[in-house]
Amino acid sequence: MIDIELPKLNNNDTSYVLVEWLAEDGTEVTAEQPLVVIETSKAQEEIESPGEGVLHGLVKPGQDCRPGQVIAHVFATSEERAAFLRSSEAAAEKAGREEPAGSGLLITKDARPLVDEHGLTEEMLRAVGRKVIRRADVEALLARTGPADATEGQELPQWQRAVGTVVTESMRTIPAAAAYVRVDVDEALALGREVSERGGATVGLPELLVKAVARRHAGQPLFFARLLDDGSVRIPPTADVGVTMDLGKGLFVPVVRDSAALGTDQLGELLMDYRVKALRGSFRASELADANIMVALHNTDGVVLATPIVFPGQTCVVSLGGTEERLVLDEDGRPVARRHVHIGLVYDHRVVNGRDAMTFLLALKADLESPAVLDTAAG
Known part of the structure; x- marks a missing residue:
C-alpha cells in the first residue's frame, strides 16, 4: 500500500481544500497520473500518483486538509483494498467526512x-x-x-x-536593513517601448528591473542565498525572481525561473501571462513556489518609496517605486525634465553587509540608466 501524503504547497497556508478527485475510488491508476485537485489560498494544484495500483480516497471534495495528511491510499490489488474496507480502520477514516451541499x-x-x-x-x-x-x-x-x-x-x-503570519515571522526572525537609490529611467522607458514595438510583448520598468536583478546573481550570489540554521547559506544555481502582483484578487508572487537566461521579450511575455493569471486567480502552486529573491512592485503613481518585508527563506527584496518627473540641469546648465524612480533594497543583515548592499543597488542603477545591457533577445 502506498500512502498519498499531501505536500506543502504554499508557505502562507496551514490548510487547503480538496476540490475534486480526477480518478474514482476503486479504479486502477498509474504512476504520475493526476489524481486530485487541491486549492490553496492562491492557486489550484493537481497531485499525481506516486505509483500504480488501485485508488482509495480518504478525503471527500469540499473537505479541508493539511500538509502532511494522508489523503488516499494506492493498493497493489483490488483484493488488498477490499480487505482494508472491511477493517475497522477504514470505518474510522470515513467518519466525519463533509458532504456536498x-x-x-x-x-x-x-x-x-x-x-x-x-x-x-x-x-x-x-x-x-x-x-x-x-x-x-x-x-x-x-x-x-x-x-x-x-x-x-x-x-x-x-x-x-x-499574510499577517508571514509578516510577523519576517519581522520576528529577520534583522532587516534597507537602502534606496534614485534612478533616471528615461532611457529605460525608451528601451521598453522599442522592445515592445519590436517583439509585441509589453516591456516596461518591471521587466527591465527583473533582468537587472537576475544579472547580479553571477557576481553577488549571496543576495539570492537561503540562510540555514547552522549559520551557513545555500547558494542557488539560478536567479529565480518572484514578482509581486495584486490586481484586486489578492497578492500573488509568481516566480520567473532562471531569469538571467530569458530574453527581454520573453520576460515581457511571461509577466503578461502572470498578470492575466493574477486577474483570474488561476495560478498553479508550482508557479508561486521557491523564489530566491523578490521584486516588489509599488509603482503606482504617487508612490515614491516602499519598504517591503523580506520573505522567510530569502535574503533580499528589491522594491520599485512610482515614476516621478523632476527638473534637473543638463550639461549646459539648462533645466530639463527627467523621469526618476526610487529603487529600494531590503536585506537580511546576517547575510549581507551594508557596503555590499550599496554595490548591488548601484549596479541596478547603472543597468537601468544605461539599459543596452538589458536588451537581450529570446534564446
Whole structure:
C-alpha cells in the first residue's frame, strides 16, 4: 500500500481544500497520473500518483486538509483494498467526512458554522462564484455585505491572516536593513517601448528591473542565498525572481525561473501571462513556489518609496517605486525634465553587509540608466 501524503504547497497556508478527485475510488491508476485537485489560498494544484495500483480516497471534495495528511491510499490489488474496507480502520477514516451541499456547492467544515451562524442561503453563497465555499470566502462575503451588528468585532479574512503570519515571522526572525537609490529611467522607458514595438510583448520598468536583478546573481550570489540554521547559506544555481502582483484578487508572487537566461521579450511575455493569471486567480502552486529573491512592485503613481518585508527563506527584496518627473540641469546648465524612480533594497543583515548592499543597488542603477545591457533577445 502506498500512502498519498499531501505536500506543502504554499508557505502562507496551514490548510487547503480538496476540490475534486480526477480518478474514482476503486479504479486502477498509474504512476504520475493526476489524481486530485487541491486549492490553496492562491492557486489550484493537481497531485499525481506516486505509483500504480488501485485508488482509495480518504478525503471527500469540499473537505479541508493539511500538509502532511494522508489523503488516499494506492493498493497493489483490488483484493488488498477490499480487505482494508472491511477493517475497522477504514470505518474510522470515513467518519466525519463533509458532504456536498445541494446543487453542486461544496461547503467546507470550517465554513459551515459561519454559514449557519449568519443564516446565509445558497443563493447568497453562489454570489461568491466558487464551487468550493471556504471560510475565507464566507468572511469575504460578510465583509462586503457588512456585519449584522456594527458594534461587534469583524474577523479578518483567512487570506489576510495568512499574510499577517508571514509578516510577523519576517519581522520576528529577520534583522532587516534597507537602502534606496534614485534612478533616471528615461532611457529605460525608451528601451521598453522599442522592445515592445519590436517583439509585441509589453516591456516596461518591471521587466527591465527583473533582468537587472537576475544579472547580479553571477557576481553577488549571496543576495539570492537561503540562510540555514547552522549559520551557513545555500547558494542557488539560478536567479529565480518572484514578482509581486495584486490586481484586486489578492497578492500573488509568481516566480520567473532562471531569469538571467530569458530574453527581454520573453520576460515581457511571461509577466503578461502572470498578470492575466493574477486577474483570474488561476495560478498553479508550482508557479508561486521557491523564489530566491523578490521584486516588489509599488509603482503606482504617487508612490515614491516602499519598504517591503523580506520573505522567510530569502535574503533580499528589491522594491520599485512610482515614476516621478523632476527638473534637473543638463550639461549646459539648462533645466530639463527627467523621469526618476526610487529603487529600494531590503536585506537580511546576517547575510549581507551594508557596503555590499550599496554595490548591488548601484549596479541596478547603472543597468537601468544605461539599459543596452538589458536588451537581450529570446534564446
